[in-house]
Amino acid sequence: MAKTTAVEKKLAGLADIVIAAANKKRDPAIKIPVRSLSNVRFNERKGIIEMGSNTQDRTFFNVAMAKKFMQTMLVADALSELQKAELTTSLREIYYRTKHTMADSHENTFDTQDESDPIIEDLEVGLEALREELHVRAENGGTVIGPLVLEDDGDRVDCAKLGKGGYSVPSIVEEEYVSIKKCTADFVLLVEKGTQWNRLAEDKFWKKYNCVLMTGNGQPPRGIRRLTRRLHEEKKLPVYVLVDNDPWGYYIYSVVKQGSINLAFESKRMAIPDAKFIGLSSADPERYGLPRNVGIKLNDKDISRAKELMNYPWFQKKEWQGEVKRMLSSGLKYELDALANKDFQYLTKTYLPKKLKDKDWLD
Amino acid sequence: MAKTTAVEKKLAGLADIVIAAANKKRDPAIKIPVRSLSNVRFNERKGIIEMGSNTQDRTFFNVAMAKKFMQTMLVADALSELQKAELTTSLREIYYRTKHTMADSHENTFDTQDESDPIIEDLEVGLEALREELHVRAENGGTVIGPLVLEDDGDRVDCAKLGKGGYSVPSIVEEEYVSIKKCTADFVLLVEKGTQWNRLAEDKFWKKYNCVLMTGNGQPPRGIRRLTRRLHEEKKLPVYVLVDNDPWGYYIYSVVKQGSINLAFESKRMAIPDAKFIGLSSADPERYGLPRNVGIKLNDKDISRAKELMNYPWFQKKEWQGEVKRMLSSGLKYELDALANKDFQYLTKTYLPKKLKDKDWLD
Numbered sequence: 231m232a233k234t235t236a237v238e239k240k241l242a243g244l245a246d247i248v249i250a251a252a253n254k255k256r257d258p259a260i261k262i263p264v265r266s267l268s269n270v271r272f273n274e275r276k277g278i279i280e281m282g283s284n285t286q287d288r289t290f291f292n293v294a295m296a297k298k299f300m301q302t303m304l305v306a307d308a309l310s311e312l313q314k315a316e317l318t319t320s321l322r323e324i325y326y327r328t329k330h331t332m333a334d335s336h337e338n339t340f341d342t343q344d345e346s347d348p349i350i351e352d353l354e355v356g357l358e359a360l361r362e363e364l365h366v367r368a369e370n371g372g373t374v375i376g377p378l379v380l381e382d383d384g385d386r387v388d389c390a391k392l393g394k395g396g397y398s399v400p401s402i403v404e405e406e407y408v409s410i411k412k413c414t415a416d417f418v419l420l421v422e423k424g425t426q427w428n429r430l431a432e433d434k435f436w437k438k439y440n441c442v443l444m445t446g447n448g449q450p451p452r453g454i455r456r457l458t459r460r461l462h463e464e465k466k467l468p469v470y471v472l473v474d475n476d477p478w479g480y481y482i483y484s485v486v487k488q489g490s491i492n493l494a495f496e497s498k499r500m501a502i503p504d505a506k507f508i509g510l511s512s513a514d515p516e517r518y519g520l521p522r523n524v525g526i527k528l529n530d531k532d533i534s535r536a537k538e539l540m541n542y543p544w545f546q547k548k549e550w551q552g553e554v555k556r557m558l559s560s561g562l563k564y565e566l567d568a569l570a571n572k573d574f575q576y577l578t579k580t581y582l583p584k585k586l587k588d589k590d591w592l593d
Numbered sequence: 594m595a596k597t598t599a600v601e602k603k604l605a606g607l608a609d610i611v612i613a614a615a616n617k618k619r620d621p622a623i624k625i626p627v628r629s630l631s632n633v634r635f636n637e638r639k640g641i642i643e644m645g646s647n648t649q650d651r652t653f654f655n656v657a658m659a660k661k662f663m664q665t666m667l668v669a670d671a672l673s674e675l676q677k678a679e680l681t682t683s684l685r686e687i688y689y690r691t692k693h694t695m696a697d698s699h700e701n702t703f704d705t706q707d708e709s710d711p712i713i714e715d716l717e718v719g720l721e722a723l724r725e726e727l728h729v730r731a732e733n734g735g736t737v738i739g740p741l742v743l744e745d746d747g748d749r750v751d752c753a754k755l756g757k758g759g760y761s762v763p764s765i766v767e768e769e770y771v772s773i774k775k776c777t778a779d780f781v782l783l784v785e786k787g788t789q790w791n792r793l794a795e796d797k798f799w800k801k802y803n804c805v806l807m808t809g810n811g812q813p814p815r816g817i818r819r820l821t822r823r824l825h826e827e828k829k830l831p832v833y834v835l836v837d838n839d840p841w842g843y844y845i846y847s848v849v850k851q852g853s854i855n856l857a858f859e860s861k862r863m864a865i866p867d868a869k870f871i872g873l874s875s876a877d878p879e880r881y882g883l884p885r886n887v888g889i890k891l892n893d894k895d896i897s898r899a900k901e902l903m904n905y906p907w908f909q910k911k912e913w914q915g916e917v918k919r920m921l922s923s924g925l926k927y928e929l930d931a932l933a934n935k936d937f938q939y940l941t942k943t944y945l946p947k948k949l950k951d952k953d954w955l956d
Contacts, residue, residue, distance in 0.1 A: 382756020
């Protein structure tokens with residue numbers, strides 16, 4: 231059995247609150263930071279979306295809160311079990327683990343996962359522990375390849391020697407699970423779509439341009455974001471983000487850079503305020519001669535989402551306002567895949583090399 | 594430049610048909626096998642869903658077919674380009690590559706990908722070449738770990754030395770891309786869900802039970818199916834499939850085993866008629882003492898899908914009829930995740946060991 235972890239101590243602290251209150255015949259109460267929009271702000275100096283300091287007491291002697299209090303303790307207990315046994319698990323399995331019928335009743339501790347998930351988030355925020363530190367994971371998501379050596383479970387994983395396939399990135403890449411042994415790359419390229427990542431892997435782009443190639447097959451999952459952030463922080467690598475030219479691509483970039491409103495409390499461990507947007511820019515179709523017929527007409531949802539983005543404090547830079555406006559006035563969005571219209575290797579051989587050479591990115 | 598491949602010759606054969614017809618001033622015509630339900634049957638002896646022999650002529654001098662004929666030639670040309678340049682690409686990029694405005698018109702060769710995808714399938718069937726052999730891929734999907742050594746792009750990838758993360762399985766795992774160098778495993782365990790795969794990877798189940806652990810995070814993508822099939826065929830490994838106990842889990846198993854109706858022409862290269870269903874069986878909740886409250890009430894869609902399955906010729910075995918009926922009469926479905934109700938490692942330490950020991954599976 232390993233020594234007691236910091237997280238385990240925090241979880242045990244919750245039980246101590248209950249015991250202390252019981253001894254004093256007082257109502258046990260725990261403080262949970264408020265996770266609503268009203269308690270989220272953009273920290274301009276740090277360049278991240280972060281949580282404010284409002285908290286709410288969760289007490290036991292309160293009809294409206296008693297069940298939630300009990301649920302909080304059950305989840306904390308399951309999380310504690312994970313720490314002690316040095317195991318990781320999923321949100322869904324925690325729900326199942328903590329679900330049972332309460333003694334002398336027909337009532338379940340939890341009826342659906344919608345009840346247990348927010349409690350895990352409460353504990354993340356309340357205990358200032360990332361979900362990953364609480365040993366809660368999702369399935370593997372995304373892939374990495376490039377001059378990067380990791381250590382995973384005692385194995386030395388050389389991501390430059392995994393063919394075109396690459397290393398399947400686990401959901402938890404914290405130091406205790408995955409350690410960065412060596413990285414000689416000059417930068418990280420985080421590609422939205424798996425198929426373009428495959429193009430770059432097949433063409434050994436990472437070798438020629440000495441970079442780490444990362445993809446999350448869409449909105450990057452936490453493991454990919456966290457590994458990118460660690461490479462940025464620990465290895466001082468610049469991070470370039472390559473996404474479709476549409477509001478969803480812009481948004482993916484902004485989440486990588488500033489974090490998200492929903493998970494504002496995690497920005498300080500997940501966001502990469504220095505990340506650059508390398509494309510597709512709404513200026514690219516003209517610059518690279520993409521025909522209009524490979525653009526896709528913006529629909530109403532695209533247009534309203536784009537306008538929404540323009541109002542976010544973190545999209546206020548002149549360049550960004552221009553970027554989004556240009557897309558709106560063209561009436562078209564472009565997928566990364568559309569570069570294949572020029573030629574199958576246009577991304578690898580023309581587009582990215584020119585972007586990098588011209589330092590043509592947005593901040 | 595590599596030597597002309599067999600597939601390249603087949604593609605060139607299409608052009609030859611057009612040239613020969615032009616020389617004879619005849620209407621060029623190509624034979625495309627019919628891909629509708631009427632031309633699909635279950636081959637009981639082989640245990641796979643396969644296509645019949647009906648074909649349809651696609652001709653050029655026919656108003657209804659002329660555009661499709663032209664599109665077929667454009668796609669064949671793009672596929673030929675891939676062969677010559679030894680590149681792979683996605684369905685979507687082929688659409689973009691072949692899309693252009695036709696000379697002296699405002700008409701596009703293709704308006705949406707819905708027009709180019711079926712043509713690629715036509716060519717797969719018509720030329721008897723797997724999509725992978727035509728160099729058409731999707732993004733990486735799924736992960737493998739275990740005593741298996743692959744060669745990918747000149748790199749020796751030892752799947753027993755990739756920590757808990759594993760090798761990210763590319764969409765194309767044909768011999769020319771990924772070669773199976775060594776495999777000392779006793780069987781393959783294909784797990785529907787990534788989170789249970791993670792459980793087994795974390796617990797090093799593959800080491801103790803000497804197996805290859807595979808997941809496709811849901812319905813297994815083609816790369817996972819094909820690699821599993823290759824391990825079964827080339828290394829004579831039994832294949833066990835572990836899915837949720839619901840109609841969708843049964844269906845995933847049946848696709849791995851017999852192939853699917855939609856892609857019937859691929860069964861002979863993808864299906865694994867000997868694959869076994871190891872769980873979750875509708876008999877398991879009772880046998881393993883899972884409480885009813887971790888079951889999920891079957892909804893109308895589940896029930897009608899289950900009845901549909903019972904009518905498929907490949908679900909006619911007595912044991913399968915009993916399996917599905919038992920689920921229907923219990924009124925409940927169970928996820929793999931529900932095993933965590935017993936304890937976080939129940940899958941690894943109790944459920945699967947007992948299943949394997951008792952040879953408790955369905956064929």
